[in-house]
Amino acid sequence: MTFHVLISDPLSEEGIYPLRQANGVNIVMETDLTPEQLGERIEGFDALLVRSQTQVTRELIEKASNLKIIGRAGVGVDNIDLEAATEHGIIVVNAPDGNTNSAAEHTMAMLMSMARKIPQAFHALRNQNWDRKSYVGVELKNKTLGVVGFGRIGQEVAARAKGQRMNVIAYDPFLTAEKADKLGVDFGSVEDVLKVADFVTVHTPLLKETKHLINKEAFEIMKDGVQIINCARGGIIDENALYDAVKSGKVAGAALDVFEQEPMVDFRLLDLPEVIATPHLGASTFEAQESVAVDVSMDVVSYFTTGTVRNSVNLPSVPKEIMKKIEPYFDLSERLGAFLTDLTGVAAEEVNIRYAGDLANMEVGPLTRNMLKGLLKRHLGKQVNDVNAMYIANQKGIVVNEQKTTEAKGFTSLITVEVKTAKGTRKAAGTLMNGQGARIVKVDDYLVDVVPEGHLLFVRHNDRPGVIGRVGTLLGQENVNIATMQVGRSNAGGDAIMMLSIDRPAEAGSLEQLAKLEEIQGVTPINL
Numbered sequence: 100m101t102f103h104v105l106i107s108d109p110l111s112e113e114g115i116y117p118l119r120q121a122n123g124v125n126i127v128m129e130t131d132l133t134p135e136q137l138g139e140r141i142e143g144f145d146a147l148l149v150r151s152q153t154q155v156t157r158e159l160i161e162k163a164s165n166l167k168i169i170g171r172a173g174v175g176v177d178n179i180d181l182e183a184a185t186e187h188g189i190i191v192v193n194a195p196d197g198n199t200n201s202a203a204e205h206t207m208a209m210l211m212s213m214a215r216k217i218p219q220a221f222h223a224l225r226n227q228n229w230d231r232k233s234y235v236g237v238e239l240k241n242k243t244l245g246v247v248g249f250g251r252i253g254q255e256v257a258a259r260a261k262g263q264r265m266n267v268i269a270y271d272p273f274l275t276a277e278k279a280d281k282l283g284v285d286f287g288s289v290e291d292v293l294k295v296a297d298f299v300t301v302h303t304p305l306l307k308e309t310k311h312l313i314n315k316e317a318f319e320i321m322k323d324g325v326q327i328i329n330c331a332r333g334g335i336i337d338e339n340a341l342y343d344a345v346k347s348g349k350v351a352g353a354a355l356d357v358f359e360q361e362p363m364v365d366f367r368l369l370d371l372p373e374v375i376a377t378p379h380l381g382a383s384t385f386e387a388q389e390s391v392a393v394d395v396s397m398d399v400v401s402y403f404t405t406g407t408v409r410n411s412v413n414l415p416s417v418p419k420e421i422m423k424k425i426e427p428y429f430d431l432s433e434r435l436g437a438f439l440t441d442l443t444g445v446a447a448e449e450v451n452i453r454y455a456g457d458l459a460n461m462e463v464g465p466l467t468r469n470m471l472k473g474l475l476k477r478h479l480g481k482q483v484n485d486v487n488a489m490y491i492a493n494q495k496g497i498v499v500n501e502q503k504t505t506e507a508k509g510f511t512s513l514i515t516v517e518v519k520t521a522k523g524t525r526k527a528a529g530t531l532m533n534g535q536g537a538r539i540v541k542v543d544d545y546l547v548d549v550v551p552e553g554h555l556l557f558v559r560h561n562d563r564p565g566v567i568g569r570v571g572t573l574l575g576q577e578n579v580n581i582a583t584m585q586v587g588r589s590n591a592g593g594d595a596i597m598m599l600s601i602d603r604p605a606e607a608g609s610l611e612q613l614a615k616l617e618e619i620q621g622v623t624p625i626n627l
């Protein structure tokens with residue numbers, strides 16, 4: 100099988116060597132496509148690798164009928180419609196660490212260039228203007244740097260600013276007093292940060308919540324003469340508000356690497372002498388480009404060869420060691436879901452999954468997603484996979500609960516799935532038998548030992564002599580061979596079940612006849 104990869108933004112050639120080395124990977128690099136051309140080109144590709152230029156819109160995703168994975172060789176994924184990708188079962192991976200240093204160094208370069216007006220002075224000198232009066236700067240020492248967004252890059256910037264003997268105050272929803280203390284920074288609300296900072300730098304992702312986080316009101320509470328840096332994403336700072344704030348003298352300097360529109364079209368801001376800018380170069384170092392390209396390439400190869408990834412943005416990442424332990428349960432989980440869909444015959448309203456025994460100490464999210472895949476696939480077909488299974492379940496209003504317990508009733512590990520539907524509640528439990536593969540060991544309250552594969556018949560009947568024989572005879576007459584048979588009962592003479600595995604699916608007519616037999620309460624075919 101060949102895995103087709105389209106690279107639509109310039110990626111480091113050294114960085115994509117994991118892809119070049121992998122067997123069965125066909126790489127197409129086309130970095131000058133217009134959105135229309137990309138839309139025409141995308142079909143047939145299994146993977147798309149991008150940086151920040153390519154806009155991976157819903158429209159594009161809808162045209163990408165073979166796409167399985169999108170790799171973002173960088174951090175920000177605001178150019179990718181994550182919701183559309185998840186809906187279409189496409190994994191999105193990024194390279195979260197590879198350009199942290201590069202972006203932090205660029206932020207410091209911008210901070211220093213701005214404080215000492217280096218670009219402006221150089222520009223004047225280039226024009227043969229030896230002007231020493233116009234370019235008097237300010238020192239960083241003892242000034243306060245306000246950092247809004249204290250993740251990987253924000254923290255690296257803070258560490259460097261402390262090296263310049265600056266005071267640092269940060270805001271991040273995840274920053275605690277203890278952590279701030281450990282990192283040697285002050286912390287407060289966004290307002291606290293904006294009020295006291297001489298320099299403000301933003302390092303949040305661009306989200307609905309951070310769009311225009313630095314707006315007219317934010318500039319109003321800042322110190323007069325504040326200087327501001329955006330090496331994160333265009334749109335975090337409202338460019339119109341920044342323009343006005345610079346014009347009014349409130350903001351003495353601005354250093355921008357990123358813009359609301361890229362490639363940038365509004366040059367108004369750049370006409371202001373207080374503003375310096377670079378064309379989104381934060382991650383543009385040889386080291387960072389190699390590193391991010393290696394990271395996404397490795398994830399694409401890993402997806403292609405093992406179905407697992409490290410840095411998924413739309414699926415929680417599971418450490419490799421844990422993945423190894425839970426992987427054997429993927430198939431069992433999916434089969435339990437499919438088994439219950441056939442058993443209930445109607446849509447689930449609520450699904451309760453209990454992980455018992457060894458599984459209680461593991462990350463079981465992937466198992467739940469596989470179970471939901473099995474449960475939903477019957478009605479929704481191939482469009483469901485483990486990336487979008489949870490999303491689709493939520494969309495369909497299915498409540499999903501996970502529970503863990505160390506008590507596994509004699510099994511090393513046991514997965515019990517209870518499905519509530521409009522027609523009642525059904526249950527099945529499964530385990531992995533040592534060396535013998537998956538087994539369903541309980542259906543509703545009956546103990547069984549069934550290999551969950553092939554064609555099964557679940558028969559409910561009254562516990563009376565002769566019922567089993569009549570079922571066997573009728574199936575025999577219909578030329579349906581019974582491979583295995585399990586029986587279970589609640590109490591002698593009460594309700595009982597039969598679980599048959601048969602060599603081929605029984606015809607609808609045979610099932611009807613079975614259901615009509617005396618003492619039979621119901622017959623459900625299950626095809627796994």
Ligand SMILES: NC(=O)C1=CN([C@@H]2O[C@H](COP(=O)(O)OP(=O)(O)OC[C@H]3O[C@@H](n4cnc5c(N)ncnc54)[C@H](O)[C@@H]3O)[C@@H](O)[C@H]2O)C=CC1
Pocket residue numbers: 173174175176195198199202247248249250251252253270271272273302303304305308309312330331332356357379380381382383
């Ligand atoms: N100019 C460039 O070339 C580059 C730009 N970036 C941008 O920098 C951003 C940050 O990158 P990392 O530090 O690696 O990400 P990160 O995920 O480590 O840090 C982002 C931090 O922002 C915080 N945050 C979210 N909403 C916030 C809010 N409303 N107020 C304050 N903090 C908030 C998060 O809690 C998180 O700690 C990326 O999302 C990307 O857009 C990243 C690399 C290069």
Ligand SMILES: O=C(O)C(=O)COP(=O)(O)O
Pocket residue numbers: 150151152172173174175176198331379381382383
């Ligand atoms: O990693 C990020 O978020 C960046 O902004 C880097 O963008 P780029 O890959 O250089 O287009």
